Amino acid sequence: MNLSAADRAFLAALSRLAYSNPFTPERIALEAEALGDLYQPQDQFAWSRRGGAAAGERVNVKQLAERAEQVVERLRAAHAGGDRLAPDVLGWYVDAAAYCLYYRHMVPVSDTRLAKVARPTQGAAGALWRDFARDYDHFFGPVGSRLPDMLSPAHLFACLFQIRRAFFAIYDHLLGESRPAAQLRANVWLSIFTHDMRRYRRSLYARMRDLATLVTGPTGAGKELVARAIGLSQYIAFSPERECFTGDGAQAFLPLNLSAMSPTLIESELFGHCRGAFTGATADRVGWFEACPGHGAVFLDEVGELDEQIQVKLLRVLQDRTFNRLGDPRPRVFEGRIIAATNRDLAAQMAHGSFRTDFYYRLCSDRIEAPSLRDHLADRPESFGELVRHIAQRAAGDEADGLADEVQAWADANLPPDYPWPGNIRELEQCVRSVLIRKAYAPPAPRAAPEPDRPAWLDRAHRGELTAAQLLSQYAAAHYARTGSYEQTAAALGLDRRTVRAKVEAAGAG
Ligand SMILES: Nc1ncnc2c1ncn2[C@@H]1O[C@H](COP(=O)(O)OP(=O)(O)OP(=O)(O)O)[C@@H](O)[C@H]1O
Secondary structure (H helix, E strand, O other): OOOOHHHHHHHHHHHHHHOOOOOOHHHHHHHHHHHHHHOOOOOOOOOOOOOOOOHHHOHHHHHHHHHHHHHHHHHHHHHHOOOOOOHHHHHHHHHHHHHHHHHHHHOOOOHHHHHHHOOOOOOOOHHHHHHHHHHHHHHHOOOHHHOOOOOOHHHHHHHHHHHHHHHHHHHOOOOOOOHHHHHHHHHHHHHHHOOOHHHHHHOHHHOHHHOOEEEEOOOOOOHHHHHHHHHOOOOOOEEOOOOEEOOOHHHOEEEEEHHHOOHHHHHHHHHEEOOOOOOOOOOOEEOHHHHOOOOOEEEEEOHHHOOHHHHHHHHHHHHHOEEEOEOOOOEEEOOOEEEEEEOOOHHHHHHHOOOOHHHHHHHOOEEEEOOOHHHHHHHOOOHHHHHHHHHHHHHHHHHHHHHHHHHHHHHHHHOOOOOOOOOHHHHHHHHHHHHHHHOOOOOOOOOOOOOOOOOHHHHHHHOOOOOHHHHHHHHHHHHHHHHOOHHHHHHHHOOOHHHHHHHHHHHHHO
16 A cells, blocks of 8 residues: 555554553654654643643644554554555554554543542453454454554553653642743653553563662652552553453552651561460451552661661562561562652662662662752743642632632742742642631741751660671771772771771671
8 A cells, every 4th residue: 555655654653642651742842753743742741730721622632543543444444354464564553543542442541530430349351441452453453463462452451551640640630831840741641651661561461569669859759649640540450241341450559658657567567477476366368468469569668767677577578579477487479569658868778778678679670769849840830830730729619719819929029039939839739728718828938958867877886786807897987988988998997998898798788
C-alpha cells in the first residue's frame, strides 16, 4: 500500500509517542511532530493538571486519536483487500492500533469508574474488557499470523489499564507547573514503567517489584504522594476467564511511619509475630511483608531513623525476599515492592556509621528527589498562585477563586518575598486553610540551625558497647568521611594507609 510522506511521518512520530513518558517535554514535542500543521500550540512544556482540563479534553490528543483512527482503518482495509503491509508499516500499524485501543477504551474511563473496573471481583471489568477484546480482534485479527510476538489481548488490556491508573495517580496528585514539578512526575513514571516501555510490556512488568525506590527530599514536599503513586500503579494481571483483575489495586499500598515507633513494634508491624514472641504478643500477627500482595508496595517512611538491627533484617528482605515472623524460625517470602523515604542525609549517616552502606545501596537502585516549594517558586514564581488555587479548590470547592485571591493578598501583604516555606507544600496547605478560617496565617518561628546528626556509634561508645576494633573502625571512617583521603586519615591517626582502608571498609560492612 502506498502511504503518503505525511502519513509515514505521522505514523513514525505516533509510534514513538505511544511509548513515551507523558510527563516530559519530549512528549509535547512528539505531539507537535505527529500533528504538523494541525498542532495547536499550548503554553505548557509538559503535561500538568490545570484548571480541571482532563486529558481527554485536550485538543491535540483528540486530533491525534482521530488521525490515528483514520490511518489505521485505511491500513486495515488495504490489508484485508490483499495489500500486504511492508514490515516497517506493519510495526507502525501495531503501535497506532494500540494507541487507538487506549484512546477508545481507557481515556473515557473516569477516576471513579476506574476504581470499580479495577476490583478483583468476577465480572467487574466485563463490559470494558469485552468491548476492548472485540476491537483487539478487529485490529489484530487480520494481521495476527504475521505478529508472533504480539501481546495477548488480556496482557495488552492489563498494560493499558495500568497506564491509565498510573496516569491518574501522578497527574491528579502531583501538582505544579514548574519544571521541577514536571520532572518529578516524569521520574515517578520512570519508577513505574522505566524509560523503555516496550521492554516493560514484554517482560519487565513482572520484575519491577525487585527494584526498590528511595524517595528523598525535605519534609512536606510530597514524598509520600510519590510513594503512593508508584505503589498504587503496579502491574496487575487480568483474567479473561473471570473478566476481572487478579488483585486489588486499591489495597496495594502499605505505609508505615518508622519514626513514631519502638524497634519491637516496627519489627512486629513489618514482619509479624507469633504468640508469645515478646511480652504483650497475645496472638499471632501477620506483618505487612506477609500481607503485601505481589502487585503491592510496602512504604517505609523515615527510613533514616531505623535501628541497625532492623536494617540488617530489611537488607535480607531486599536481597533474597525472605523474612521471619518474630519468634518463628520458618522463613517467609515477601512478594511486593519496597519504597522508602527520608528527609535525612543518608550519606552523612553512612559516614557516621548509623546507616549501613550495604542497606543503602540495595535501597537506592531507583532514587527520586521531591523538590522543595522553594525549588518550584524559583523556577516559576507563578507556581505560588497556581498551587494555592489547587489547594483552595480542595479546601473550599466552589469558593476556591475567592479564597485563592485572599491567600495571595494576605501573602503579598505579610510575607517577605523570599519567605522560605520550610514546611513546603504541606505548609502552604496549612496557610490556605488558616486564611480560610482566620484570614491570616502564623508562619512557624524560624528555628536555630539544626545540630548535625550525632553519630550513633558515639552514643554506643559512650555506653561502652563497642569493642576496641569497632571503635577504631568507626573513628577511622568518620575521619575518612571528612577528609575523603586515606592518606590524610592515616597521617592523622598514626596508622598506615592499608590499615585505615581496612578499618573504613569494616565500618561500612559492620
Ligand atoms: N507535589 C505535590 N502536589 C500536591 N500536593 C503536594 C505535593 N507535595 C506535597 N503535597 C501535599 O503536602 C502534604 C505533605 O505531603 P507528603 O506527606 O507526601 O510529604 P512528605 O514529603 O512525605 O513529608 P514528611 O517528610 O514530613 O513525611 C500532603 O497533604 C500533600 O497532599
